[in-house]
Amino acid sequence: MITTNPFEDRDGDKLREECGIFGVLGARDAAAMTALGLHALQHRGQEAVGITSFDGQEFYSRRGIGHVAQNFSSGQAIAELPGMMAAGHVRYSTTGGSGLRNVQPLFADLASGGFAIAHNGNISNAMFLKRDLVQKGAIFQSTSDTEVIIHLVATSRYPTLLDRFVDALRLVEGAYSLICMTPEGMIACRDPLGIRPLVMGKLGDAVVFASESVALDVVGADMVREVEAGELIQVALDGSIQSHRPFGETPQRPCIFEHVYFSRPDSVLGGRSVYEVRKAIGMQLALENPADADLVIPVPDSGVPAALGYAQQSGIPFELGIIRSHYVGRTFIQPSDGARNADVKRKHNANRALVAGKRIVLIDDSIVRGTTSLKIVQMMREAGAREVHFRVASPPTEHSCFYGVDTPERSKLLAARMDIAAMAEFIQADSLAFVSIDGLYRAVGEAQRSSACPQYCDACFTGDYPTRLTDFGDRSPGCSPVKLKTKPAKVA
Amino acid sequence: MITTNPFEDRDGDKLREECGIFGVLGARDAAAMTALGLHALQHRGQEAVGITSFDGQEFYSRRGIGHVAQNFSSGQAIAELPGMMAAGHVRYSTTGGSGLRNVQPLFADLASGGFAIAHNGNISNAMFLKRDLVQKGAIFQSTSDTEVIIHLVATSRYPTLLDRFVDALRLVEGAYSLICMTPEGMIACRDPLGIRPLVMGKLGDAVVFASESVALDVVGADMVREVEAGELIQVALDGSIQSHRPFGETPQRPCIFEHVYFSRPDSVLGGRSVYEVRKAIGMQLALENPADADLVIPVPDSGVPAALGYAQQSGIPFELGIIRSHYVGRTFIQPSDGARNADVKRKHNANRALVAGKRIVLIDDSIVRGTTSLKIVQMMREAGAREVHFRVASPPTEHSCFYGVDTPERSKLLAARMDIAAMAEFIQADSLAFVSIDGLYRAVGEAQRSSACPQYCDACFTGDYPTRLTDFGDRSPGCSPVKLKTKPAKVA
């Protein structure tokens, strides 16, 4: 029980999470469909999973540590979750034995009845709000920022649940895509800037919400549209749908890194195929940073689409020079520093016969700490590569994210510590280049980045934070972008 | 998530529990000592156990389903609970997978800091208070009546934690012995009537509290005295002790059934050896209800002291005519009806060679549903007993307990359904007799029961409930005893 600093995590790496959410109303097998949908979103969070369902009378909940398949593949697990409405959550990172407390959906018995909530994002004034709520007698069950929303709803003076919910959201700053359930139905909403994604689909009479369109595909639903930035969609138990705009019209600023890495390539985001955008980034990269080489080799698997784009643009053959084992998770999303550095070899093996004696271009989606990149370059050299050129399908990652993405502290980001020449030396590449920020914007279909009013949240590349960051020492108005120069204050 | 009836339990048998609590402040191995103390109180609750400790900075907690030895015997388990202050709880009856939520000590982060609470007893207006708290925005984590106290403390307007705690207790009715921990130290208290027991001990500089004196013996502590009815004892981290009397002077009415059955025979309760009291009850029983027989046979193990008393008073030899297997728990405390009836034979076996052809007097501590008694009489007859006389070391149990004891609904109590002659026929005994209520009072050292102001809570025998029972349909003032005639309303 961490009494003083409820949101803090021991090793500072786990506070901010990336999550996936899914909800369905009006389906006979709501919980089974939710499990399938969450499975399709498994790449967004692999450490814990929860599903809550409602059968018209009661709410049922089941949570577990690990993957969806480990916790929700059995008929028995699904049978514990009856009803035609269900919502679920996959989560990156919980700690220790008491971790189940933090697994979402969170649930509470309010005076108005049960209330369940699944959240993707991060509330950047949660600590501030929590301190005030506890002062007034609120008792928190979890160390999750999401619970703040529940207590704000519970203590709001407005008469209807919807009013209370909007009242709560008005106090909250940061990034959130939410799926909530009440005895009256489902509520889905996105924060005013629409930082984290959320889409709506239809499957027969059922309404479905999901973090990404791939989850709709997998459950067999048709995409309707994205939930808009600042939109709140209410679906009644009878299936009737109402859209609200509690914050008025707001300019959207969705996370651009979803296109670079987070989302699955078979998702469609902001009207564009993620796969095509990644190929386009690779093409931009080839135009901006050509290389004189024999082979284009992707760092598997996330580098593959950009590598295909690079190869098609440059005419250099695309080949699998690194073979990835199927029996491990992907690099970026492993929790501890040790695990991140250790097992590269166990996960990626050089295709020696192919690489030996060749000049190669390695394509990766991003560089965070640089330690994996170094190991991969070394592996290629040990396998006999004559030259190793490194090309990165995103600009240098220089800043931490406070909107629900697990990034290391700034001091551990390679690009925050050195310039490109030094980075090239660090990872031992013969050359290193990144796509430009404007090149990235071109790949997503913009002419260029608008510095006055950027079309995306690209704070991790630029440091332009689009909201206030109260818990992190910032009190500036949310309208003008925030530039944080220093390592963020330890959340307490 | 049972949203409508949080305290209700599916089979109606598990709501009201008997528990044991233990706390220590000032000991180097506070958690290890607490585990040992709880082990000595294991007979008071066998389904779940929890320990919370405080190391001067943070609170640590560990809970488990099952016995103390299963959960707290490993060095690793104890190492998770550092600090010189700890408190724990054994509990009879939790349900299902989410049961850990209800395992005590309960903990909350209040504005004043951490607050842990372990409770033996039952709050008889918990539902009433909870409804009001939820209306005001409180969010409950558990379905335990104890959590009401935490929320009352959290929302009290008084400035100090002690004031808030007393403010909370003033709203509460029913039975409670409590051990609480705050960053300032430990608080132990008993309800104004002192219905459930609580003793204080010393071990070097450490202060110890426990439900029964036997726990002091086992950890090597010396008994100081009982916490008095209506007393609140505050122990600061430096060991300084203050006694408070927030309810003024109150006449005490401790549970007389602790002497009959609940407490261990090697405990000292109200200044008397439980073993000696039980022998004295057996002697009263022999005086009031002699039997012409060859052998006095205890129903093991709880009937043994009374049987020794009966044998010494009557001069009939004491013999072990029923052999109890070591590999099962005691009869009374098994949760489901099925288990209670089924396994008598597996648990108790007739000592045929001894019993065959003899006239025997069976001595048991009480009769609840009568089904076990019937099976034991039948077993004696099958083993060849010529006559079977049944003597019971308590008056007929006619009424449910609402103060933290798991009793069946009235309609299932044998003595509520028939008179003694019919009961004798039901259990197939040649004769049946109970000690009188005045005989019982004599055994505990009173001249007789004072009907104006009974010295003990004996509601299970007499129906005289000493407090209001708001959740159970009663609104009478607490001062005059309550007589509930009907089956208690289903708690919702």
Add this chain to the structure above:
Amino acid sequence: MITTNPFEDRDGDKLREECGIFGVLGARDAAAMTALGLHALQHRGQEAVGITSFDGQEFYSRRGIGHVAQNFSSGQAIAELPGMMAAGHVRYSTTGGSGLRNVQPLFADLASGGFAIAHNGNISNAMFLKRDLVQKGAIFQSTSDTEVIIHLVATSRYPTLLDRFVDALRLVEGAYSLICMTPEGMIACRDPLGIRPLVMGKLGDAVVFASESVALDVVGADMVREVEAGELIQVALDGSIQSHRPFGETPQRPCIFEHVYFSRPDSVLGGRSVYEVRKAIGMQLALENPADADLVIPVPDSGVPAALGYAQQSGIPFELGIIRSHYVGRTFIQPSDGARNADVKRKHNANRALVAGKRIVLIDDSIVRGTTSLKIVQMMREAGAREVHFRVASPPTEHSCFYGVDTPERSKLLAARMDIAAMAEFIQADSLAFVSIDGLYRAVGEAQRSSACPQYCDACFTGDYPTRLTDFGDRSPGCSPVKLKTKPAKVA
């Protein structure tokens, strides 16, 4: 995999085991009945349990670590064991993770079909035989001495299974009560001296075998008789029974310690009630070794019958001065040295109010290492006893058992290290006395011990071993008793 010394156990304490066996043929719920029967024999072995059944076509087997109730109480466990014939085994002591290999019944597919065997006792030339079998190409699955019998059967040249089985037993020396199953039926037998017990019962058309009569009682079977020393009883699937005497007529020498401690008091052994024999030992003890005292106090629970006998003979009142917790196993049978010494206090608590200021006689069944006795005497003194006299219901235990009883090495037996005066000093008793060997024989109904041809195996008291002990360095003919003076050679 301990390749060189298959029977050796790391701490030398676990090689020799005490077990319980049960078998039934002709019952609809053979496996369920076996589970119940084994539960009644749980005191004979608490570390592992197995049941094998046969449904006319195939054998089914299930094994587990721990108690019968932990492994065989579920309907699912029983459903895995179909058929009308079943046999099972409870076992004291297996080691480590691979321990399940040693859990009985052992099973093998022989050329003649399946063969299952459950064994109580110890083969004293198992190492010798095993060495020879391995030399000829046999591959052992377990480190159990019992497996030797299976390999001897498998490699015997005789035509019928019965002949092969007898052929195998002729090569074997030591103690064995066996229940075997083949596709033709069940075989039960005892070694020529009948060292370990085995009884036969009937329940309707079903035939039942068990280590003790109490198991017949619990399953509702009637006792028929004991399997005789050197007798082999064959029961065909149709229920027809044949008795064989493969070793001719042999003088029996059953273990006398079964009367002192191993068997349950409600069993009948050699025609005598174990309870009555223990009371008679207590009476002998009182006659031989009176004490001037106020109270007779049993060391619970095994000392109770002897204490009742001592109290009745001496006229000193019997009282429970030590209260035993229900939540631990009995002292003697815990595996590691540490566990044996440590938790006395947690298991037995002084009834202070009773003992304070009194002169007491403690009655225990035996003294092995003396460490527990010392702790109990100390506990009585700490509780205020004025004088503590210790009386033991068996002669001094001076010698190790090689017939299936877990005894420490001789050097750890208190009585092998010092005389009675020194022992009294060691355990800090005011006086100490043991029943004489002739007193013990009188209690079991003999006039005295026949030194020429003792009626019982009493080697643990006298050192007169009734068989050869090949693996332990002895090559003397089995007919004249063996006197081993030295610590037995480490079995390898």
Add this chain to the structure above:
Amino acid sequence: MITTNPFEDRDGDKLREECGIFGVLGARDAAAMTALGLHALQHRGQEAVGITSFDGQEFYSRRGIGHVAQNFSSGQAIAELPGMMAAGHVRYSTTGGSGLRNVQPLFADLASGGFAIAHNGNISNAMFLKRDLVQKGAIFQSTSDTEVIIHLVATSRYPTLLDRFVDALRLVEGAYSLICMTPEGMIACRDPLGIRPLVMGKLGDAVVFASESVALDVVGADMVREVEAGELIQVALDGSIQSHRPFGETPQRPCIFEHVYFSRPDSVLGGRSVYEVRKAIGMQLALENPADADLVIPVPDSGVPAALGYAQQSGIPFELGIIRSHYVGRTFIQPSDGARNADVKRKHNANRALVAGKRIVLIDDSIVRGTTSLKIVQMMREAGAREVHFRVASPPTEHSCFYGVDTPERSKLLAARMDIAAMAEFIQADSLAFVSIDGLYRAVGEAQRSSACPQYCDACFTGDYPTRLTDFGDRSPGCSPVKLKTKPAKVA
């Protein structure tokens, strides 16, 4: 206990397994290195894993159900396996609760000392040999064909272990690559035809054996050479190496399907890069079976190299039209029929934005039952593909394998049931074509298949079995190829 048919498996699908083996002698962390090596071979068997080590004195063993990472990633697991020699095994398919008996390495205490064996392949006269061994008194522990070898060694009359081992192998027919451990060192060998692979490597002074070269890469060892067909390599504890040829010179016939599918693309097999061979197959396929299409799309992941070859040869762009989830195992290797058909959608999702309106060529490595192919074609059509052409990088799979590969019964192989036109219709492709058998041989570097003396075992394509198949009804001499026309007799 399945007494009559020890090798049979209930659903007939699990008898014949594909496995991976790894061994090392002379490494300080032999067990840890073995775990890492087995992890690199995880694709060869995912259901169970075991490692046995030897520390110069004793053998240690640990087995588990599931992946290597689940069982051998903890320091504790490795610490249980001390010593500088270790060998391990991953296995596809064990059954039920008792499955651990079948997990390899198998171990036995022979007269000569401990003997551990890990086996990849299948003994095609194991049933025949077992029947004889049991008749002579052998007792089998497992239902594995491998145990036959141990018993043959144990009962051989030859003086040295090596002689006994060769004596045993002479009686055995079928496919085997073996790694054995004795107290003297390690023995690795391949059957006379070298059907299953085995390579030897060096890491400093340590000698390493593994099923595939990728395992050498991952542990950091250098490849020395393949163990030759019919070769037996003996490595003494001091590291000295001897090669034996107990069967004289034999023509080799390694499994060609290793190139098509089993081996990892980053392995080198028979001197050729598996990746390059697969690309070459794709090129052959493009030459033999062109298609008029817009995109070449691999069925992930095993179809990728052939698709790259096809794309490079044909000039049609290579694109990822199917996105494979990382959170499931690969199709071929899931045990039950249900699992194979069910979850296609959950595992592979169409990249709609790419595929819609296009004419596509799908490239897969093989077609077994065809049900997955059908689902993939349907998925492409649902995603809007205009034409779907299917090209397969191996000839039609018409025959079962009896050499350690899990294939369905012939009657379930699509190519055994219909011609190519019917297959195309079945999978609903616009066109379907397979590479020719000679095209396949060209891709592995041969001019063509020698029908007189085929250079590879290609029985699954041709029905030419290179050995006798005694247990499957065949008694023909091993020298001339066996042609089995009928469904193989159920092994009993």
